[in-house]
Amino acid sequence: MRKGLKVLYFVVYFIYYILFLGCVQESNDELSVFAAISLKEALSEIGSVYTERHNVKINYNFGASTTLQRQIEKGASADIYIPASSHQMDALQKQTLIYPSSRKDILTNELVVVTHQENGFSLEELKNLADPIIDKIAIGQPGIVPAGTYTKEVLVQQNLWNKIQSKLIFGNNVRSTLAFVSTRNVDLGIVYQTDVVISDNIKIVLDIPPKTHSQIRYPVALIKGTTKKQLAELFILYLRSDDVTDIFTRYGFTNLTSE
Numbered sequence: 001m002r003k004g005l006k007v008l009y010f011v012v013y014f015i016y017y018i019l020f021l022g023c024v025q026e027s028n029d030e031l032s033v034f035a036a037i038s039l040k041e042a043l044s045e046i047g048s049v050y051t052e053r054h055n056v057k058i059n060y061n062f063g064a065s066t067t068l069q070r071q072i073e074k075g076a077s078a079d080i081y082i083p084a085s086s087h088q089m090d091a092l093q094k095q096t097l098i099y100p101s102s103r104k105d106i107l108t109n110e111l112v113v114v115t116h117q118e119n120g121f122s123l124e125e126l127k128n129l130a131d132p133i134i135d136k137i138a139i140g141q142p143g144i145v146p147a148g149t150y151t152k153e154v155l156v157q158q159n160l161w162n163k164i165q166s167k168l169i170f171g172n173n174v175r176s177t178l179a180f181v182s183t184r185n186v187d188l189g190i191v192y193q194t195d196v197v198i199s200d201n202i203k204i205v206l207d208i209p210p211k212t213h214s215q216i217r218y219p220v221a222l223i224k225g226t227t228k229k230q231l232a233e234l235f236i237l238y239l240r241s242d243d244v245t246d247i248f249t250r251y252g253f254t255n256l257t258s259e
Contacts, residue, residue: 036084042251064173079226085146102222113206123206138180138189153213194252
């Protein structure tokens with residue numbers, strides 16, 4: 001069944017290519033994509049490839065998913081939204097600010113505990129975060145940064161939230177959280193495993209079990225206010241193609257398009 005659906009998906013993509021792309025190549029159109037900052041490197045590469053192949057410039061606005069959500073709610077000009085959690089997309093859908101039929105979960109990720117390469121910290125299990133030797137731990141701001149929200153779920157589930165709250169330093173997005181670790185302003189940080197892929201001086205000290213938090217999902221959807229609906233639909237289809245899956249995989253993401 002999945003194989004048949006995949007074939008149908010690429011037939012649809014090909015039809016879109018034939019119907020619309022000829023016009024696009026002549027007009028040198030642009031798209032505005034609001035996306036979680038954890039996707040920055042992967043999507044930047046994807047955008048460059050897409051522009052080269054289809055003569056469509058992809059303009060990105062990267063940031064914390066909730067910050068981007070609020071910008072869209074206030075009328076920011078966006079064609080496509082890709083947060084790092086379903087919550088922000090749910091909020092926009094309730095306000096009828098997206099096309100529900102365009103919404104798809106495309107990627108997942110994992111949480112890890114990290115430290116600077118030169119630090120000697122090691123963890124055998126999550127409860128060790130409460131050890132006195134660990135002074136500061138960076139996490140994303142829960143409620144604003146999806147990585148921080150997932151992290152709080154982990155700490156609550158492990159009965160650690162109240163025990164280590166005084167140690168926590170909050171980043172306003174997952175990359176600022178990572179920066180606390182890379183500059184050695186904290187002992188440990190909790191970020192996505194994909195952030196480690198693009199970092200030279202960070203190492204993983206513990207993989208966080210996925211069962212300790214809700215599944216990390218990156219949904220994509222078309223914004224209702226777009227004036228480039230067909231062009232944006234074509235790019236969303238492209239984000240689910242095999243070529244793009246290979247790029248996401250190289251940056252550490254796991255594809256969800258077969259679901």
